[in-house]
Amino acid sequence: MRVLVIEDEPDLAASLGRSLRDEGYAVDTAFDGEDGLFRAESIDYDAILLDVMLPKLNGWQVLERLRRSKKTPVLMLTARDTSGDRVRGLDGGADDYLVKPFDLAELLARLRALIRRTSGCASSLIEAGTVCIDTVARTVTQAGQPVALTPREYCLLEFLALHRGEVVTRTTLYEHLFDEDDSTLSNLLDVHVSNLRRKLGSDVITTRRGHGYCVEG
Amino acid sequence: MFLRSIQWRLQAWHGLTLILVLAGFGFTVFRLHRETELQQMDRELDQHLNVLVRALRDHRPPGRSSPTGLDHSGPGSSALPSSRGFRLLPEREELFSEETGFYYIVWRRDGHTLGRSTNAPVSIPMPSVAPSDRGTRARELVRESFHFTPPGECLLVGRLTGADQARLRRFSMSLWGLGAGVLTLGLLGGWWIARRALRPITDITTTAARISGGNLSERIEAKKTDDELGHLAEVLNATFARLQASFDRQREFTANAAHELRTPITVVMSQSESALARERSLPEYREALAACLRAAKRMRQLTEALLSLARMDGSQTSLKREQVDLCAVVRESIGSLNSLAEQSQIRIENEHGSLKGIGDPETLRLVVTNLLTNAIQYNREGGVVTVRIASESSWAVVSVMDEGPGVSADSLGRIFERFYREDGSRSRHTGGVGLGLAIAKTCMAAMGGSISATNIEPHGLCVTVRIPGVPIGG
Structure with a gap:
């Protein structure tokens, strides 16, 4: 999962980035509205955390312009907490709204829910065949037996499971699993896939040669 | 009853x-x-x-x-x-x-x-x-x-x-009847007239009660503006308008202050939560603590600014009104900001001379220091801050000019508003809390002076403060 944080307070952006990376997200950061909008328009993020008070372009303007081209889920972060502000945010195309100062746990839960909703899952448990993924605890079980995965492997499996039934291209996988600071070699993806097959069985992830990977629904 | x-x-x-x-x-x-x-x-x-x-x-x-x-x-x-x-x-x-x-x-x-x-x-x-x-x-x-x-x-x-x-009895009976009729009509008519005359008062009372109950945006409907009750309604409406404006200002100020405090609180919370979430390396702990310290400093800065505003708002009378040497005030302010200026590689040019005005020296120093800090922080790199002291008719004038980008014409009138920031964001790089100029304005008003800002061509901002000059021979 790749998330964009648009926040002009560097200390807040840093702590958000650290917490999100801890949760296995790939995180990009923008410190002003213009930069944020540019990134949001050029990459398909799984979610965007958007502050309202930003230099150059404020959060409302970023949201308005972004909505002309993209449906990326947006979680607004703001210190303004009147119901008028909330309504304005939600009506302006934000998918959720969180008032500062927020609880990190709540932010993460809302973010998970946001991503889940976007991919059409209502539950935090994803089942694909005998494999069951708990997106809250970030654990995977196969036929009731827990399977130990590295964070990257988990992220790869979660992404494919969220898009189960679809063929996910390698490019998409790269875009959603690695942030711009990652200088991962392209064959690393194949290593993760083969590790997952080894741990979960070879039929869990199928390869569509020339297209990408797929987890059957 | x-x-x-x-x-x-x-x-x-x-x-x-x-x-x-x-x-x-x-x-x-x-x-x-x-x-x-x-x-x-x-x-x-x-x-x-x-x-x-x-x-x-x-x-x-x-x-x-x-x-x-x-x-x-x-x-x-x-x-x-x-x-x-x-x-x-x-x-x-x-x-x-x-x-x-x-x-x-x-x-x-x-x-x-x-x-x-x-x-x-x-x-x-x-x-x-x-x-x-x-x-x-x-x-x-x-x-x-x-x-x-x-x-x-x-x-x-x-x-x-x-x-x-x-016959006489009949006449007397008819007199009684007539009297009773006239009395009834008179009482009914009187009741009607009194009711009509007093209904606006009842309306005013109900509306005023509703307004004082919390809905300050409501107004008394004054249909006839030329009679006494119309005037009463007008006066009450004007009072409510002033009250509402003052409440709104207060509410906005409080909301802004809360808003400004929330950002550093968010930093402290998220930094410490994220640092405590798992075992971290020493540099990471250091960085988290440093971020918390920065947020705390910011909160201190903000509370100090809020306090000085509150003090200024309520203490017009406790200010001294004495002769102040503006040049000395400027020299002292520059002295206290030398290190900041050096850090930012800004040179401060001060025209020497001597000019006296009437005001409170402490407050004036606060204002000048504020203006100089802004001029340093918003200046271009390696720029110059110029301070000019002059006498204009009955005013003693201090102008502080920088070589920064200036402000847009829209913002020129608004930069003295509390928490106003030109780009709508926290000035991350300058570290201000958006109250410096508002404090300066409140101080100047309390001293019977004024403050104004103009853009300088080709670039730069000039902020001018005026205090009453010393009368000739005084």
């Missing part, structure tokens, strides 16, 4: 006045009417008595005067001779009949009845001798006039007054 209401009091006075007027009027009318009736009756009785007197005189031959006095014969007399007494001629007799209601009776001096009309009541007491020869008396249901002739006969004409009294 009713007496506390103006409407009920008005109504009570109105009713009382109306009752008094009606009673006086009715009583007078009744009296006048009865008087007129009686006079009329007495006149008629007199006329009838005169007929009788004439008849008796004509009846008596001149020169003769017998105590019995009656020779009831003779031509041309109006009375007919009668062996038994006195009788009127028939056409005169008609005057005294059941139809006219009049009767007469004539007594001799000794009380013997000489004559009477047929309709005269059976027992009529003879009037006692009156001081004058004529008199009127009223008995039960009759009124009588009598006349004593010189020889001593008594002539009495009477009339039954039962019908008259009944």
